[in-house]
Amino acid sequence: MTDKIATLNIPGQDSVELPIYSGTLGPDVIDVGALTKRGMFTYDPGFVSTAACESKITFIDGDKGILLHRGYPIDQLATQAEYLEVCYLLLYGELPTQAQKEEFVETIRYHTMVHDQINNLFKGFRRDAHPMAIMCGVVGALSAFYHDSLDINDEKHREIAAFRLIAKIPTLAAMSYKYSIGQPFMYPDNNLDYAENFLHMMFGNPCEDSNINPVIAKAMDKIFTLHADHEQNASTSTVRLAGSTGANPFACIASGIAALWGPSHGGANEAVLSMLEEIGDVSRIDEFVAKAKDKNDPFRLMGFGHRVYKNFDPRAKVMKETADDVLKELGITDDPLLEIAKRLEEIALEDEYFIEKKLYPNVDFYSGIILKAIGIPTSMFTVIFAVGRTVGWVAHWNEMIGDKSRIGRPRQLYTGEPKRDMPAIDKR
Ligand code: SDX
Numbered sequence: 001m002t003d004k005i006a007t008l009n010i011p012g013q014d015s016v017e018l019p020i021y022s023g024t025l026g027p028d029v030i031d032v033g034a035l036t037k038r039g040m041f042t043y044d045p046g047f048v049s050t051a052a053c054e055s056k057i058t059f060i061d062g063d064k065g066i067l068l069h070r071g072y073p074i075d076q077l078a079t080q081a082e083y084l085e086v087c088y089l090l091l092y093g094e095l096p097t098q099a100q101k102e103e104f105v106e107t108i109r110y111h112t113m114v115h116d117q118i119n120n121l122f123k124g125f126r127r128d129a130h131p132m133a134i135m136c137g138v139v140g141a142l143s144a145f146y147h148d149s150l151d152i153n154d155e156k157h158r159e160i161a162a163f164r165l166i167a168k169i170p171t172l173a174a175m176s177y178k179y180s181i182g183q184p185f186m187y188p189d190n191n192l193d194y195a196e197n198f199l200h201m202m203f204g205n206p207c208e209d210s211n212i213n214p215v216i217a218k219a220m221d222k223i224f225t226l227h228a229d230h231e232q233n234a235s236t237s238t239v240r241l242a243g244s245t246g247a248n249p250f251a252c253i254a255s256g257i258a259a260l261w262g263p264s265h266g267g268a269n270e271a272v273l274s275m276l277e278e279i280g281d282v283s284r285i286d287e288f289v290a291k292a293k294d295k296n297d298p299f300r301l302m303g304f305g306h307r308v309y310k311n312f313d314p315r316a317k318v319m320k321e322t323a324d325d326v327l328k329e330l331g332i333t334d335d336p337l338l339e340i341a342k343r344l345e346e347i348a349l350e351d352e353y354f355i356e357k358k359l360y361p362n363v364d365f366y367s368g369i370i371l372k373a374i375g376i377p378t379s380m381f382t383v384i385f386a387v388g389r390t391v392g393w394v395a396h397w398n399e400m401i402g403d404k405s406r407i408g409r410p411r412q413l414y415t416g417e418p419k420r421d422m423p424a425i426d427k428r
Contacts, residue, residue: 041411058231065311078318083224090395111167112188115145122179131176132261140254150248161249162394169390173383174201195221215329226315229392235259239393244408256393268364269381272303276337293353303365310358319366
């Protein structure tokens with residue numbers, strides 16, 4: 001409870017007292033529930049100033065560029081922990097001991113294969129289908145295969161569904177890539193770790209052993225960690241809203257994948273590469289920066305700006321360092337797109353428009369440079385984002401169900417027609 005109160009004066013009514021709650025970190029919140037009894041709603045399109053829930057998973061300070069997962073800074077997790085350790089942390093609230101880590105890694109390994117019937121689902125898609133379209137379909141279809149773990153009120157069912165989703169999402173992602181290039185699906189190799197296994201299923205083939213470059217595998221693991229969770233972003237809020245209806249976890253994660261696909265959200269990494277390729281040369285950067293600043297031009301600098309960060313996205317800093325490591329490992333010394341990206345960042349960060357609007361590179365700005373260097377096609381970039389983010393979606397879904405949250409049901413400001421009688425068709 002709280003002893004802090006906000007008093008709201010409403011014309012023609014007595015004032016209303018609204019409780020103020022404080023969290024561990026971040027802004028206080030005002031509980032506006034009492035407004036319903038006064039026949040009023042709050043109004044906040046885009047949820048810019050709305051806390052939709054209470055959560056213990058991730059904290060972001062947008063002004064300071066801070067991102068914590070269960071209290072641990074993202075740069076420490078990305079450089080010192082493996083992705084599956086971060087998955088354990090997000091799910092259970094603490095980093096695993098060595099024994100807990102080994103058991104968790106083994107459990108995830110045990111669930112990496114998918115039911116063989118799922119292979120047939122891919123055959124319904126055209127070979128040139130966007131892999132995100134395939135992922136929306138096949139992840140949602142998982143609920144048709146796991147009837148033994150769909151009771152969302154059973155904590156054990158929720159845990160097995162979490163294991164299955166974290167374990168199978170890389171397998172399905174690699175299958176969507178293999179399907180698009182007409183190569184056979186690769187089974188997971190449980191002698192490999194999570195990121196190595198993904199690269200094996202993406203680039204391996206049945207005719208030869210996979211020789212996974214450990215530097216690339218480490219970079220892939222780090223990319224998954226940098227995408228693991230991000231508070232109440234659009235796709236996570238979608239998963240929470242879907243989950244609040246009691247929908248099964250596979251359907252909820254499929255809804256998160258669908259929301260992530262948009263270019264304003266997870267689809268931005270694919271859009272950044274297209275933008276850098278369209279710019280084509282550092283000499284054209286000023287032209288595109290001018291377009292981004294032009295109110296009459298819908299063009300935006302993809303990979304720049306963020307609803308919450310009004311400072312550097314801490315993930316972008318780690319991603320930029322990783323890009324340098326990967327290109328160096330691959331002997332790519334003069335990647336033109338990286339040169340354009342770095343020059344674009346320099347120019348934008350010195351430009352009054354970007355400074356005034358506090359637009360900095362976000363997580364999507366550099367990730368595509370790395371993924372392209374690894375050999376992952378642009379159309380797979382958002383799929384990679386979805387692979388890393390699945391654990392965050394699952395952790396929030398599990399927290400919301402565990403908190404026995406009510407069904408989410410926002411209201412509106414209605415500005416349509418007042419009540420009127422329907423005219424016969426010859427009177428319209
Ligand atoms: C992700 O929420 C999350 O946490 C998301 C994410 C996660 O991990 O889940 O971090 C992942 O989605 C990162 C964002 C990826 N999207 C992009 O890179 C697309 C390009 N960026 C934008 O479209 C935009 O910045 C958003 C969508 C990210 C944020 O939009 P907001 O908060 O609604 O901000 P806005 O659109 O109201 O912009 C504020 C002003 C506007 O100008 P004014 O109307 O005030 O004059 O800044 C301008 C915008 O025109 N602006 C940009 C810009 N982004 C904002 N101008 C040029 N280029 C841009 N990229």
